[in-house]
Structure formats: structure tokens, C-alpha cells
Amino acid sequence: MDWKRVAFALIVAITMIGTVWFAYHFASQESLNDYIGDEVWYVPASRNVLHLLGVNVTYEHNGSYGVNVIFTNESDKLKYLSTADAIAAFNGVKLRIEYYNFPGVYYEIPKDKYRSFLNELALQIPRDAYYVVPGFWYPDKEDIQDYLNTEHPFLGKDIIMTSMVLLGDKPIYWRLPGIIEFALIELFVVLATYRISRSYLASLIALAFVVADPTLQATSIAAMLDIHVAFFVALFVLALAYEKELGSAVAIGLAGAAKLSGAFGWPVLLYRALKRENSFIRFFSIVVIIPGIAFLIPEITIIKAIGFIPWLEQFLGSFKWHLSYKGPNPNTSPFWQWFVNYRAFPFHFNPNVFASTDPVLLLGMVVLILAMPWLHRRKPGILAPFMVFWSTIGFFALQYVLGGKTQFSFYATVLVPPAAVVMGVALNELLKWEAFRESIGTYWSWILRMKETVKARIGR
Template sequence: MGWKTVETLIVLLVAAVALAVFTWSALGFEELESVKGGKGYVSDEVWYVGSARTILVKVFGLEPRMPGDSYGYTVVYSGQVDYGVLESLAARYGLRLRVDYSDLKAFYVSGSREGLTGFLSEARRYVEVGDVIPGWMMPDHSGINNYLNQEHPPLGKYIIAFTMYVLGDRPFYWRIPLIVLGASTTILLYLSLRRLTGSTIAALAASLLFTADPLVRTLFSIALLDGFVAFTSTLAFYLAVERRHGLAVAASLVGGLFKFTGLFTLIPLLVLYLRQGLRRRPSPYMLVYTLTAFTLLSGLLFLTVLAAVSLPLINYMGLGNWVKYSLLGSITWHTSIKCNGPCPGSSAPWDWFLGVNAFTVYVDPTVAAIGFYPLWSTVLVASIVLAPLVFRDKRYGLQWVFLTGVLAGYVAVWLAGGRSQYSFYSVQLAPFVYGGLVYTAAYALRRENLAYLAGFYRRVSALTVWLLTR
């Protein structure tokens, strides 16, 4: 058996372990909700999955596929309703009825399609029906039947909606794209570290630590947009490792189509382009030219692609409303405090490394969106103390600039007023945390690098003393 075959088997093993871990976690959440009689949603799935279903039904004019021969409708009504009449009507048609809605004036009825058709036809005599959403039961939030999640780009919702249409509309199916992308992210991290270090052991250690992280395990087992962003960010990193910077920019732009934070990987890529330009021509002109050209070209390209991807929404809601709510409105939303009164726990970006102010993803049992914070805090401290190594070790510098560049994006939003940030956003940083951790432990702390750091800090100390004693 050749070494390439062994490497292929290792990659397949890494993928299989990640798939098993994320699948087990996703099924666990589905089982918890089933046992408790819940509606199946975990955390912000209520917004992303709910809007994906609304987009599928109202924007694309399609119905979700329901598993087996069971169909369901969330019926939104106005006025008053006699649930006793509805229950007897549902029993006559052999249907199941759920009336446990409080914020949304609705009920959910499920069973055979023929029975549902007859039920709805007759129920309209007793209920002022305002809307009917086919598929799995909608979340219990007022106006959710018209909510399109316009503060975020639509690509993630399209993928979730596509899964509903092709595979079926049930909690585990919503999560399949994230499970697959989670395994793909793990593979990309392995390949990146393998290329940077030349060590299978180091690459395997980084990928397994990443998979075992509780934040990663949770975010790649539920249908939140941040898992998509973590994948595209890792893809951009891998392409940068392979020196395919143009494709890395493309991956970053695609990440922005899921959530605007996906664009944060453009920050380290800008640094790489600036470095290349200044090496060719070290002048202020080249600095300004590269900075301006990169910003304008990537910005225009992103807006063009975003508009193209959003064409179904533009056709549905009108160009003016799309610009108002999906572009201008989203900027205001991201740079403001999004929640007043009783709110989920928000955090500053540095809190994610310290294990404080974690977002609660699930209540019973408690599941918090936080990583192995002793390791995360170690990486944060190391990124500060070992920062001078970026001038000596290019491989360390590449990992460092991706970690600090993406983190800088979140800090910039926080400084701009976006204080309602949540710890589950940090899954985008997780690949860089564990890649940086393993590389630092195995390679960055070599004797020659430590000697370089000691000399650097001696010079800094001497300069500081000289400045203070002048």
C-alpha cells in the first residue's frame, strides 16, 4: 500500500469521524425536541429555517416534501377561533391538530393530503384564514409566516429550502447541508495543515481537535448560517495556503452570500495582496493602489453577485424594498443593538476566547455555544506574544493573519455599534484557532524562533527604557 493510499484513507477517516459526530449531535437535538413535544427548532433555526420555508413557498411557489404520506399545514388566522370545533373537525378527517401557539395566531394540522384538503375547505366556514404554510410546523413567532430574514443574504436559506424540497421538511433534513459542510471543513483544515507542516500527525491533531470542540459540534449539527461561513472561510484559507489567492477571494465572496461576516476573510487576503504588491514595488503609491483596487473590485463583484443571487427576492418584493431592507437595512441591523429587554446573552469578540457570556443554544439540557476556552485563550495569548514571528515564519504568519484578520472584522463591527454579537459567531474562527494551536505547539516554538523572540523583546525593552529615561 503506497503512502498516497494511506493519506487518502486518513482523509476518509477524518471525514467519517466528523460525519458521525455531527450526525449524532443533529439526531440528538431532534430526539430531544420529539420527546419534549417541541416544534423541532433549535436556537436561531426558528428564523433561518422558518424564512427558508417561507421563501420556498412564497418566493419560488413550491411546497416542501413531507416524509412518508404525512402532510402538514400551519394555518394562520385572524379573529377568534373555537378550538373545540376544529378538534372535532380534525378527528372526523383523521388528522392531528396542534394548537400550542401563543405569539403567532395559528394552529398546525397534519395527516393525509386528502384529509387536509377537506379539513381546510370546511374549516374556512369557522375560521378567518389569513395564510397557509405547507410543510413542517412553523415557529411560534408573530409574523413568521411573512419573514424573509432580509438582514442576511439568501444563499443559506436557498440551500435549506432546497433540502426541504428534495429530501423532506423535518429537523434532521434541514441540518444535512451543515453536517456535510462540517465534515468538508474538517477535511480542508486537515489538508491545510498537512500542506503547511508536512506532518500527517499535526494535520490529524488539528482536525480531530476541531471536530471534538463543543462549539463546532453544535454549530455543524443545527441549521444556522454560521456553519456555512465557517466552511467558506476555511476554504479561503486552504486556497491561500495553495497560493491560489484569486480563488480564495471568490470563496470569501461566496461566504458573504450566506452571511456578511463571510467577507471578513477578505481582510487577511487584502494583507496578502498588499504584501505581494509592496514586494514588487515598495512605495506609498503601490500601497494606496493595491488597497483601493482590491476594495473596489471585491466590493463591486460582491454587490453584483449578491444582486444576481437575490433576483428571486427582488422579483418578489421589488427592487426598492430589496435595497431598503436587504442592503441599507442590514447595515443598520449589523451595526446596532438588535435586542432590547429580555435578550439572549451577547458578548464581545474577545469573550469568545475567555469562555464568558456564552450564548445558550438549548435550555434543557443546557447547551452553550462556546469552544474549549482554555485552548482558545491559549491561542489568543500566543497570537499576541508570538506576533513578531510573522516576520520570520511565513507559514505561521499566514495562520496568524487569518485568525487576527477575521477577529478584527468582528471587533470593527463591535466598535461601530454592533454590540449584539453572540458566541456562536465564533465558529468561523475555530479552524484558525486549532490550526494555529497545533502549528504553534509543534513548529513555532522551536529553539531558533524562541531565540528570535527573546532578541526582539530585548530590543523592545531597551527602546522602552531609552524613551522613558530621555
């Protein structure tokens, strides 16, 4: 058995396990048992869609179930809130949170009294005056009880919804898919780098960039969309490295289905297909039909919830939203500022969670523009992830020019997988490792010489 291969596999496996353990431990601490960052939009939207589909989720805390009682309007809240409070009190309510920006209230009811609570509500309050949404409490945002986040595609919310249904409506469960995806991104980057370079060292360099990346670290513990986008972009890069056209087409469709920025690497798929496909039908299938199907399948949940025509209208209308200025924001960070980690987006304070970027990684991609022709001759596969990175930057620049000037540092999460692969391959080629080996040998000889000198002097 090749000991180098075994050692390499162990390093990667231990790193992935350590990533999951550390991120899970951090994300599950009590101080983060609430919404962080833009979870205030994506998680409620996921819960609301599940409610429209007739699927109830469960939040259990200290022997009680969480439930949101949402009134039809403010008038009904004024009329029936005291009744709901009295019913909750009679059933031993453990926690009450009143919402002020929409007509609702949250209760935690002991499990053995929960069914009685719901039955009493139905008996004492008209059914057209309220409805209940079991699960975690809502952020107190205006109209959040109706928000569906249709300005973004739905795969990211599908993933959050799946976790909520299978595990429960609890912050750590919202975040668990992203934590697992972080570890899988490490694996995808390692495999892609090794495929291109055939070097364990190059793969470990790429792995180090991913593990240490502060953007991935922050977004992996927040139930937002960007970690899911990065996951499918990493899968796209892996498929490109293995020259799997079908896999590349599916992956780019899924990346776009998580967030439109995930599809910003699509020109690379187009370039590959133009070079390799002689059949128009196969070419069109690879660049349009297969990605389109992969994009549409995750939309089935929201289409089923609101209908095809409303979904289509809102999806098409989202392009205007993406290309609009959202007003002044102290955390705005246009795409060129990501390269120097200017104005990291804050997800949470105490503990501090900021979506910082890695200037070494991103500025390294700028420097490598000068070396890419030489690197491409030595390792032709490096060009694909390099083009994915710069194609993505190009589309972010186009979005900015067309009016979408409200950009944030966590958008850069999608750049990390292709950049890490490129940097791993490039550094392994550009650095003269013989210099390090010879230098280490020299240091070792100095140590031995000093040791002999010390021995000689002591012997005297």
C-alpha cells in the first residue's frame, strides 16, 4: 500500500471531520440560538412555503412545542389576542413573544398541553381570524409571515426546508446542511486539484485555502443561500476537471437554482461545448436543456405552493430587483472590495461572525493572470476553474454596471472553490520546492554541526 496515498487520505478525512465538528459546535452554542445574518429572510420563507404546502414542522424546547399564532389582520389581533393569551396561560405557556411588525404572537406550550391549546383556539376564536404555524419564532419583520423570497431561485430554501422537516425547526438544524457542504467542498476541491495536477501537495495547498477561508467559515454556519451556491459551484468545477459534460451541465443548473450567481460560470460550459460538440442537438442539450431542467426541478416546491404563472411572473420580475439599487447600507461592499477584504458583512456580534474575504486567495488570482499561459501549457486543466472565477467576477461587474450596486462581501463565497483549485495547482508549479527541501537539509546540517560543537565543548 502506498503510504503517501494513505497519509493524504487521512489528512483530508481528518480535516473534513474536524470541519464538521468545529462548525457544528460553534453554530449550536446558545448565544446563536436565534436568527443570524440573512437567516431572517430565508428561514421564514422556507417555513412559510412549507405552511402553504400543508407541511408542519416542529420546534421542541425544554419539553414544550413552539407555535406561532398569526392573526388575519391587526383588527383581529386586537380583538382576539387576549383570548389567545388566556388559552395559552391555562395550558401552562412557558414563553410568550409578541410581534409588533405583523399581527402575531409566539408561544411555547408544554407537549402534553399542546393539542388542548390548539383545540381551545379553534373553539374560542373564529377560524377566519387566525391561523397557526408550528415551529420556531419569527423575526419581528414587517409582513414576514407572508414572505416567500421569490426574488431568488429555490434550491437553497429546498435544502433548508428538507432539514426542517426531517430534523426540526431549530437554528442548528437549519445550518447543518451548510456545515456538511463545507466539508464536501473541501473534498471536491481536493479531488479537482488532484485531477488537474496529479500532486498530493497541490491538493493539500488547495485544501488549506478552503479550510482557512473566512467567507466559507461564516456562511457555512448561517442558513443562507451562499454556502449552497458554493457547494454546487465546487461540484461544477469538479465535473469540469474530470471533463464530464453531463455532470457539468447538471451542476451549473443546480448552482443557478441555489442563487443566480451560481450560474455565472456558465460561459465556461459554453466554451467547452463549442470546442467539443459537433452535433447541434447535443451542444444545445449540454448548454441549455440539461442546465434548464436542473434549474427548474428545485422550483417545483414554490410552483406547487403559489402556482406556475405567479412563480414565473415573480421570477422574471426578480431580474429588475437584482439590477436595482436597494438604498444606502453601511455594509455594502462592491465586488472589487472583496479582493482586499474591505467592509466585511456582519452576521452576528458576540460571538463575532463576519463574512470576511481572503485577500491572499483573491489577489493571488489577479497575479496569476500574468502566469496563466505558462501554467496552462504545463497543466491544461487549470484553465477551467480559472475561467469560472473570472467569469463570475465579470457577471458581478456587469450586475454593478447595470444598476445592481448593492453587493456584499458574502457574495464572494462562490469564488472560493475555483480560486482554491487554481491556487493549489499554480503554487505547486510556480514554487521551486527543491529550494525548500535543500534549505531544510541545510538547516538540519547546521543543527547537527551545532550539536557536535556543543558536545565537543562539554567534553573539554
